[in-house]
Amino acid sequence: MNTELGLQLTTELVMFGMAALIALGILLHQPSKTLGVPSLLIFIGIGLLFGNGEFNFVYDNLTLTSLIGTMALNVIVFVGGLNTSKKSIAVAYKEGGILSTLGVLFTTVIFGGMLYFIVDFDLLTCLLFAAVVSSTDAAAVFSILESKKLKLKENTDTVLEFESATNDPVALLLVAILTEMILSTGATKNAADIGLELAQQILVGGLIGYLGGLMCIRLLNRIKLEEFGLIPIFILACFVMSAYGSELLGGNILIASYIAGVMIGNELKRGKVVSRHFFNSLSWLAQALMFVILGLQFFPAALVGDMLVAILPALLLMFIARPLAIFLSYLPFRKASLQKRLFISAIGLKGATPIVFALIPAAAGVPGAQTMMHMVFFIVLISVFVQGWAIDPLAKKLNLNQS
Template sequence: MANGTLFLLVGLLLGVSVFGSKMSGRFGFPALLIFLGVGMLAGSDGLGGISFDDPHLAQRVGSFSLVFILFAGALDTRWKEVRPVLGPGVLLATLGVFLTALLVGGFAFLFLGFAPLEGLLLGAIVSSTDAAAVFSVLRSRGVGLRGGLKPLLELESGSNDPMAAFLTAALVSLLGAETLSWPRFALWALGQMPLGALAGFLLGRAALVILNRVRLDHEGLYPVLTSSLALVTFGAAESLGGNGFLGVYVMGLVLGNGRFLHERSLTRFHDGLGWLMQIVMFLILGLLVFPSRLPAVAPQGLLLTGFLLFVARPAAVFACLVRGAWGFREKVLLSWAGLRGAVPIVLATFPFTAGHPRSDLIFHLVFFVVLLSVFLQGSTLMPLARRLGLDEPSEPRPRYPLELDRTGHSSDETREIEVVPGSRAEGRRVAELGLPREVLILLVRRGESFLVPRGDTALRAGDALLVLADPAVLDRVEEGLTEAEEDPPT
């Protein structure tokens, strides 16, 4: 293929995927279906006729993409939101994944004709959920979830991929090993998660120091630096015998909840890079699959999907949340919100690279399960949340016409402070707030409008102030403005 044709084709595939994602919002299913569909149409069985049958390359591209997808998701995860649900989230991401893999493996052995270890491998591959798939459905309809459901789903889906990858790699090793040293295997297995988490934490702390102390001459080099830190974290964790995916997620979580230079611009960059990696990964996986082989696995795929959706996932959720404040309705919704996504398809390439004789069957079976899961759960999740009374209007994050980012020349940052009903700020003019001289109110958001504040601007309950100051000063100002007013102004 000539260079011009190749560049034209890649550009068209990316463009069609981006514009096709708008259809997902209109019809209420995740964008990944569009990306996979474009890849399948462009493949050897589709209209494009592109011949691609290299699972080794697909696995490398998938693993490379997952590093940046996990890093982008962790970088934008707020610790104060996930901290209240940390316990159940970690349980679902570890024990929940293990129980799902065990139950699906037993079902595959008893009813689908798989050998015991093969069945467990299939269960491990489909055991993780996809956060992007869940929240693309919610955002498309402007609907959120009540209480701690959203952060719990976000934490579980963002952190359960490492456990699924670990189980898959372990079972592939077991299937391919003619002789196996069980003590050595147990030592490797027990060290995967702790070493990965430790490497991610230490490199996350180091990344904060590097970003705040290194003064680069060009701002455009900072995204290159953070990308290199994500890749180094994955490589270091894997080299030490840990789980690289968990290492990257922990590193992004530590970095995203600290303060560093160019924080906003870097977060936006990695959000865009994460989307690019998702599209590239889905296109490659769509090219790898042969749609003509899907009907042959449809009977097994229907049985496996039904068991996964109606038995394995609910059993894992109810077992992990047997204690705590989660009611029956919340557990039902959490069970149905476990959409499968890109990670199971990437993990399904592992048997290919290991030379497993039934790797083609496993890959196409997993692909069928993911497609059916996304279609069924994606199209019915919101009606179920509404029927259970667990939905609520989603308030989009406001976009200010003025936005400042931290640089090396100043430690000041911006923060949104809401005027709470009954607080000291309600009903007062800006000049009457008694703010320190180093504090500047940049804008006042009132509903969907923005006001340039003046000394005589009267504040109302529900207003949001965009305030610029040093972080320590901002903490004191926020505490003073939101405290209850004993003698309201007349």
């Protein structure tokens, strides 16, 4: 009886505590926005403050953190798809598609090669590290562009948004493959195997996402639910079936989530307003939960020890690896101006996504993954402060702002 009561109280305390942390983060959101501090830092900071033992509470569960982070990321990507118009896709899919595939691969190879000479990891682990931080973060890009109300020439903002919304799947696949190779002693995968696996993940994920979104829209149009509040719930169920059905069939869950979101967001006729509010709120909840639990997972005393060693990799990523990868990716697009290339190469914003990706090898037991996770944390912080601050002045300096 006492055991059952103790379990019940523990569950209640956990639920109460998480709700209180999220509520506190939301209350701090507007003041942080006024001061120019990203909400990511507010929520992670709250997690760091309460989860490191200072209040007789210690949280340390890499597997659970990775699971929650991945689920939250799926929701964020789906909502990003819901809010993406077909018009913007038509404008940005060529450049954005190259950036979200070849750009990620180039960044991984270039940055991984640099890391090999400056950190105490073997080559595969360096490539894994590079893959973890190779993609830009959709939530960070969307929120900063929206908060600064930037509209840029040459559809630069649209390309950045499309890249950030679609480059996570390639990065996630590289992280999964490299983690598997490191843990499978002596096992290697050649370029053809990796290419086939990438093609399978993209094609299956895209197909399942398209069919799931199409099924959702056709059923909603045929049934015509009278209670508008049921429409977003039905969409949520279709999203979950599409995303996890894709993963069951060997497709990429993030691609399926994004494409299902694009299909539903562009074709939904009834209940569009209530659905938009519902899913924007759900995305905020997912971000808040993800950032708080990531903060809980880190211990300040352990983080500080890896702070200085993360500075040089962060600078190399921002000022050499990312620009080189972007300029290589833009070789087919000769009409793109130098100003546009410079801006996109400089704004490779990182957010919670690399931290979530870093949890995958850490939870799997890859040697050195804890140190990598701490370094990724500081790379994200440096990116948020430096690149997040630079967006507006750099756009003005390059004369990319629309008058």
